[in-house]
Amino acid sequence: MKPGPSRRGLVPPFIAMDVLRAANAREAAGYSVIHLEVGQPGTAAPAAVLDAARAALARDRIGYTDALGIAKLREAIARDYRDRYGLAVDPGEIVVTTGSSAAFQLAFLAAFEPGDRVALASPGYPAYRNILTALGLEPVLIEVGPNAHYQPNPELLASQLDRAGDIAGLIVASPANPTGTMIPAADLARLALWCQERGVRLVSDEIYHGITYESPAQTARAFGNQAIVINSFSKYYSMTGWRLGWMVAPPDLARSIECLAQNFYISPPALSQLAALAVFDCRAELDLHVARYRANRDRLIAMLRHAGLTRFAPAEGAFYLYVDVSALTRDSEEFCRRMLAETGVATTPGRDFDPVHGGDWIRLSFAGSSEDIAEAATRLAEWLPRAG
Numbered sequence: 001m002k003p004g005p006s007r008r009g010l011v012p013p014f015i016a017m018d019v020l021r022a023a024n025a026r027e028a029a030g031y032s033v034i035h036l037e038v039g040q041p042g043t044a045a046p047a048a049v050l051d052a053a054r055a056a057l058a059r060d061r062i063g064y065t066d067a068l069g070i071a072k073l074r075e076a077i078a079r080d081y082r083d084r085y086g087l088a089v090d091p092g093e094i095v096v097t098t099g100s101s102a103a104f105q106l107a108f109l110a111a112f113e114p115g116d117r118v119a120l121a122s123p124g125y126p127a128y129r130n131i132l133t134a135l136g137l138e139p140v141l142i143e144v145g146p147n148a149h150y151q152p153n154p155e156l157l158a159s160q161l162d163r164a165g166d167i168a169g170l171i172v173a174s175p176a177n178p179t180g181t182m183i184p185a186a187d188l189a190r191l192a193l194w195c196q197e198r199g200v201r202l203v204s205d206e207i208y209h210g211i212t213y214e215s216p217a218q219t220a221r222a223f224g225n226q227a228i229v230i231n232s233f234s235k236y237y238s239m240t241g242w243r244l245g246w247m248v249a250p251p252d253l254a255r256s257i258e259c260l261a262q263n264f265y266i267s268p269p270a271l272s273q274l275a276a277l278a279v280f281d282c283r284a285e286l287d288l289h290v291a292r293y294r295a296n297r298d299r300l301i302a303m304l305r306h307a308g309l310t311r312f313a314p315a316e317g318a319f320y321l322y323v324d325v326s327a328l329t330r331d332s333e334e335f336c337r338r339m340l341a342e343t344g345v346a347t348t349p350g351r352d353f354d355p356v357h358g359g360d361w362i363r364l365s366f367a368g369s370s371e372d373i374a375e376a377a378t379r380l381a382e383w384l385p386r387a388g
Contacts, residue, residue, distance in 0.1 A: 011130040015352040016363075019336060023346035034376045035368060037336075037346040039177060039320065040240040042368035043289055045275070046282035049239065053275035062270045067262040069096025069246070073273050076244055076280050084209075085219050093225075093249055095257055096268045100207050100232035100245035101127065106264070107228045107247060108135055108169075110256040111201045116168035118203075119161070121152050123322065123353035123361070125205070140167055143156075143356070150179040150313050150322075153187060154194040170195055173205035174217055175317025178353045178363040183315045185218035192223035202227040207245070210236030210286070210319040213294050222280045226250050234288060235318070237279045242272040293319045296366035296373040303377040307384040319367040322350070326360035328388040336362060338387070343379040 019037040027033040044050070056062065070075065074094040081089040097103040104127070112118060114136035120128050122141035129139035142160050144150050152172060161167060172191060174183040183191070188204075195202040203228050204220035222229040229248035233239040249257050261267075279286075297315050304312065304323060311324035329335040332349035340346050350361025366373055 008136065010136045011134050012126070012355075014126055014130070015333070016348040019340070019346055019348055022337075023340060026340065026344070032344045033340070034345050034372050034379070036366070036376055037160070037348045039365050040234065040367060041238040041289060041319075042372065043238050045237070045239045045242065046279060046285050048278040048282050049275045051211070052278040053271060056271055056274035060270070060274060062274075065267040065270050065273060067265070067267050068114055068258055069094070069268055070270075070273050073277055074246075080280055081219070081248075084216075085222060087219070087221055089221065089248060092252070093254065095247040095249050095254075095261065096206075096220055096273060097121070097245045097247060098265050098268050099234065099243040099262070100205070100230050101131075102261075102265060102268075103230045103232075103245050103247040104131055104203075104205075105130070105135070106260050107203055107230065107253075107258050108132060108137060109260055110253045111203070111228060112137055112168050117166060117170060118169035119152070119167045121150070121173070121176065121209040122356065123150070123350065124171075125173065126352050128171050128205075138169065141356075146313075150181040151183050151187070152177065152191070152265065157194070167200055169201040169203055171203045171205065174210075175208040175212060176323040178320045178348075178350075179313035180315030180318045180320050180322070181213075181313055182212065184216060184302045185222070188218055188220060189223050192220055192227060196224060196226060204229050206230065207232040208235050208318040211290055211293060211319060213290075213297070214316050215284060217317060221248055226252075228253070233276055233279065235250055235274070236290070237282075238286065238289060239272070239276065239279065242275065243269060244272040244276055288335055293366060294369070296370060297321065299373055299377050300364060300366055303381050304384075307381060309348065309384065319365055321364045321366065322353070323362050323364060324360055325362050328384070330359050331361050332359050339380075339383070343383045345376050345379055 023033045074091040077094045078089045078091040081087045117138045117140050119140040119142050121144045133138045143154050148156050208219045221229050232245040313322040336347050336349045348363040350358030
């Protein structure tokens, strides 16, 4: 047999990261680039987090921690569920992970058998389906659109699945990437009940909680302890490169997840955990970021409408606009390449999020500085009218 990658390794690329590489290369060549392609805050971690990291470096050995994370951080996360959602969560149910990406791997391995089918919305975050595929699971794409508020619901699941027992899991995200749409609490309760009645494991991606513009997000944990809840320090807490996330683990999966974490990762990054202890006292600073995201969103929406692009998902949370550009192109990848080359604005093609209809869409991240978003809006306002 010839050497080469296994079938598990033959997953599609995460195109947003390919765009980032191209944008960084253009920047290194001396060109001006504005990054609207990747979903990371344009701000560093809060000052108190940086101070805590410096203090930890001075006093701590920075060695391995418990595989599930240091006890103080797990206790702080549990307190946050009480303060934010009014829920009592046992710190023993909290699993600190190496970013939410590791949490998804652990969750999928613990909850599903090879060959299991797991449903998820399309458009949706591409790493869900690519991780599932790499682990020998089958992603089942549920097409969602404006008629369903770009989110799955029991009726949509019933209409697109051959039979109710056809899936072992359902992944939901609220706020969602790339659409920014949210699932109202009552609808999330219906989905949780639908899953419970059918023996379907619900996986709730809540990494954009805290970044909402009309109403706060609800956690799936409010509707029982069988859902796997995943969150992150990367988005609201502005700690993207620290690679730290967490999971609220169902009781029946807790020991399996712990054993997998021990063998896969040993422990989450110790320095990041020690620094993150300070972040829960930084809400005033972090909420100012959310206010900036809102202003950035409104600026881009006004520009897009003026340029004649009026169809996009309602960005109720997160920091993305998912925009229909079918009036200008049916090839979003080529469109984004041209945009970068001709304007220096990097955006992500919709094919990353929807392999069927994504050629008609692009995603813009508005998590950057006010100055960068204003400059991007100026450049695109000049370019879009002649881009078709």
